[in-house]
Amino acid sequence: MLRKWGEERYAPIRRQVDDDWKEHKLIKPLFKEVLVDLGVAGAMFPLEVGGLNVTRTGTFSAVLCEELGRIDLGFAAACFCSVWPMMPIMMEPHRNMELCEEFGERYCGDELCMGCNAMTEPPSGSDVENLGLLHGKTIQTTARLDGDNWIINGHKIWPTNSGDTADLFGVLCTTSKGSTDENDIAYIYVPADTPGVSTGGPYRKAGCSADMNTDIWFEDVKVPKRYRAHGPGEDVKYLREMLTYTNIMVPAACVGMMKATYEIIKKWSSERVVAGKILKEHSINAAVLAEIAINIESTSAWVYMMARELDYPEEYGMRPWEDRMYYRTCGLNLFGTDAVVHATGRAMELMGSYGYCCEFDLEKIWRDAKMTNLWEGGRHLDLIECARYWYDLETI
Numbered sequence: 001m002l003r004k005w006g007e008e009r010y011a012p013i014r015r016q017v018d019d020d021w022k023e024h025k026l027i028k029p030l031f032k033e034v035l036v037d038l039g040v041a042g043a044m045f046p047l048e049v050g051g052l053n054v055t056r057t058g059t060f061s062a063v064l065c066e067e068l069g070r071i072d073l074g075f076a077a078a079c080f081c082s083v084w085p086m087m088p089i090m091m092e093p094h095r096n097m098e099l100c101e102e103f104g105e106r107y108c109g110d111e112l113c114m115g116c117n118a119m120t121e122p123p124s125g126s127d128v129e130n131l132g133l134l135h136g137k138t139i140q141t142t143a144r145l146d147g148d149n150w151i152i153n154g155h156k157i158w159p160t161n162s163g164d165t166a167d168l169f170g171v172l173c174t175t176s177k178g179s180t181d182e183n184d185i186a187y188i189y190v191p192a193d194t195p196g197v198s199t200g201g202p203y204r205k206a207g208c209s210a211d212m213n214t215d216i217w218f219e220d221v222k223v224p225k226r227y228r229a230h231g232p233g234e235d236v237k238y239l240r241e242m243l244t245y246t247n248i249m250v251p252a253a254c255v256g257m258m259k260a261t262y263e264i265i266k267k268w269s270s271e272r273v274v275a276g277k278i279l280k281e282h283s284i285n286a287a288v289l290a291e292i293a294i295n296i297e298s299t300s301a302w303v304y305m306m307a308r309e310l311d312y313p314e315e316y317g318m319r320p321w322e323d324r325m326y327y328r329t330c331g332l333n334l335f336g337t338d339a340v341v342h343a344t345g346r347a348m349e350l351m352g353s354y355g356y357c358c359e360f361d362l363e364k365i366w367r368d369a370k371m372t373n374l375w376e377g378g379r380h381l382d383l384i385e386c387a388r389y390w391y392d393l394e395t396i
């Protein structure tokens, strides 16, 4: 369904999306088509609030990201990140029905409702995600309980769907600045129209234009106490689960991007002639083409294996929020994101100057590919977390 939609609706305008980075005039109606009209936004919500109650959420999300990634990474990121902040409250076995009713009905309704997971802060995005070492110590955004309300103050930067895209923010806060007690980590929902919330203008990036990124400020923002996802100790648990999901969904999008690359390079290398022979019939080029195929197959196998582990914890023995699940998927994230950078770079080399030209879609995929190993703490945090798990690192 998504592939058909992408080919008919998105592919023809894919390159115009780059120019729409500021206004999102072209993009916003397309969000509605996928999130509302195709039912993606409400898919994982329970039936009681109008959702589809999709329970194999790992595989569902991976297919979503692969197929949308095949069309455009920025669009895939925006759609997935719209539902991402809802994961702590909408998924079993930790559904928060009160908040599902309050927010789910908006996600499952006829109007577009978009979410934004606001974690990154100006001093460092990696540090707020580096729970294994820092345990929330550097989170600057504070949440203070005042009677029946939270008062939130802080500054977030970069989140997907910031600016005027999101209707609802999931905000990573601390209830005690500088604390390393994970009980102080709070995940609190803030409707975008709450007084005290303001956003800046969109940043211009090398690609991923369908993903709008801006500053967000929270100044004495007051929301009801019940808007905290769960509570002390629980919020951080499901935050880990959210990070585990993206460690699988980003490489899933990479699989989609590599498959799109494969289609382009297969056609090109079958038609172009160098030194009197079809490009792919030179052994040196055949080896490069093989590497691209191997990158796709291996990333895909690892993505769907981990998605299956998420979906069947009773069979695999790991709950999605467990440390070891998170650390193992850091390896996958690193592997898949390196694979797409490698595959798009090699494909471009095979296409020569044509690959670098906007007319052939590879150039866009190549630009976007680099983004995959910058967000979520970047390559180095992935490497450290991988080593931390497999070698019991103690100091880093």
Ligand SMILES: Cc1cc2nc3c(=O)[nH]c(=O)nc-3n(C[C@H](O)[C@H](O)[C@H](O)COP(=O)(O)OP(=O)(O)OC[C@H]3O[C@@H](n4cnc5c(N)ncnc54)[C@H](O)[C@@H]3O)c2cc1C
Pocket: 081, 117, 118, 119, 120, 122, 123, 124, 125, 126, 127, 129, 130, 157, 158, 159, 160, 161, 208, 211, 213, 371, 374, 375, 376, 377, 378, 379, 380, 381, 382, 384
């Ligand atoms: C298109 C896009 C979408 C995004 N979407 C979101 C979103 O939805 N929500 C959100 O909250 N944020 C989002 N971000 C922000 C992104 O997650 C952060 O930029 C990212 O986590 C890196 O943080 P930073 O840029 O502050 O780099 P820094 O934290 O300054 O990291 C710099 C370098 O240090 C490395 N590093 C990290 N930790 C260590 C360590 N312990 N030791 C040694 N080196 C280390 C990093 O890998 C990196 O190479 C997005 C950014 C972009 C560009």
